[in-house]
Amino acid sequence: MLKRALLGATLALATLTACGNDAPSNTEKVDVVAGFYPLQFVTERVGGPHVAVTNLVQPGAEPHDLELKPSQIAQVSSADLIVYLKTFQPELDKAIDQNAAGKAFDVTTVSPLIKGEAHHHEGDEEPASEEGALDPHLWLDPTRLATVSDGIAAKLSTADPAHAAEYTANAATLRAELSKLDEEFTAGLKTCERREIVTSHEAFGYLADRYNLEQIGLTGLTPEEEPTPQRLAEVAAEAKEHAATTIFFETLVSPRVAETLAKEVGAKTAVLDPLEGLEAGSTEDYFSVMRANLKALREALGCS
Template sequence: MKFRIHHLAILSLSALLIAAGCGNNNASNSSTTTNASGAAEATALPESSKLNIKVSFYPIYEFTKNVAGDLADVEALIPAGIEPHDWEPTAQDMAEISDADMLIYNGAGMEGWVDQVLESVSGTPLITVEASKGLDIMEGTEEEEADHHHEEGEHAHEEGEHAHEEGEHAHEEGEHAHEEGEHAHEEHSHDHGGLDPHVWLNPTLAIQEVRNIEAALAAAAPEHAEDFKTNAEAYVAKLEQLDQEFKDGLKDTKRKDFITQHAAFGYLAKQYGLTQVPIAGLSPEQEPSAANMSKIVEFAKEHKVKTIFFETLVSSSVADTIAKEIGAKAAVLNPIEGLTEEDRSQNLDYLGIMRQNLEALKSALNE
């Protein structure tokens, strides 16, 4: 079910006459609005073929596929094994999005490229759905500053250490100016604007995303609304079971804090009464300062931490360095931002990886 919306602006009179003679297939499409729950509202699409749905990255693919079942062709834009914070759509990707019936993305700043896409398809029949719409989104940057004195505390500490080295300070100021320019340049690709987008790592918030996706699909193809509801209910039941497993598995652990390389687990920690101690920030490529590395090492030694978590799809070098410094081990805590080849070879999905995360946390928090 493809609508070549990127050519609509230059339709000729003959094309319009042909369309009128061929029936009302495209006439049933309209621009999208969004209801209070965050699901897209749209005129029903034709029943002649499956919905053509593009989604941003793996968790949204998993949720959408489980709701749509065999009633849609669902394809993730970001390939397996690619870190989604850095990905940007090519011209071909933009054309494929334009040809689709729906674009479903996480939102909350995860997909820095989405504003560009939404602007390019404004006024077209493409239905766009922000799966996290209506969720209670956390301010990741402020949380990190409160817990670990990121940014201002680090800079003040570094200035105190190097105040006597004017030459180095001048060099650092030049580097900081360069970094600010880089951050401005990279903001489109992987800066979250202070928001923490990792809602899918909390099963209860994943349920809300599934509900938003279900509502959007039902609005687009109301003749299949009951099918989408049945599919969503079956998957929600699995997510509810997963939530219960996390509650049972983490309620009586010996400790409640865990160190992770990437600040992706704030929603999970909040849901189950844990404290995430991130080495770096929301972007997995963010390099921690020497001062913050020292703070993490000090924290780990003081609290006798024996496991430092790193993630898939990015280098584990920072976690390995801290683990070696304190005589701990490094282990995976997976933010499920994309499947690795190993995940695929083991036929792992969102539920399977989340259960692996649960076992990793139980092991680390009971050491």
């Protein structure tokens, strides 16, 4: 009887202990929802094995056009952390405001956005690009992405204090890799015959600012915009003036307009990837795409 009573007391104590421990076990992962690819990439690198990251945008899809399914809204609501860029994906902004405001990390709070350019044409009532619109493409400056990684490390450390030291260390490692990439761009674009890049849309403002380039865009910050005839004429004239050899288009939108312009000015076309997402089946990552961008820029600009 005494052994049976002791066994019962031990089981009861174990049950009470289990019920009273609400902290997540060490085997559980932090459930993170990322708005689009660059944020997924950084979160996975910083979080390592302790996070499970869901990218809301399917491979090959344009992240600006995100329309959330009910199941995705449920994912946002139940996530431990949402990493997003405010105003870039209005549907996600709305879902966060309604379901997850206290669990979201807007990366622009640690790396504020800069304004894009606005193009005015004689006789137009409105500029082709909205005056003062903020450029969301901050991840194309590796130093800014490093700042974002530090911010994500801080948020993950709050959500999962047991692994805070690992998150901080992972962010430091990523920062070092991004610093090396920054050095490669700085050296690779230091001495070039031209410094003007002609692009299908103005996604490369941060990259141009960082590496002393001039961006000449057919359209503004939204890739779906169609350039006006006036803008096409302006860009054609600038491309000829600067002896541009290459008109850049991007991976997730049609190259039709870039090809038309290239034919008009006697240039070729090439990909300059804004890295908003990867194509379906791609084995690339942020670093390999950025280095491919550097190679394309060096060839187009005649860099030594």
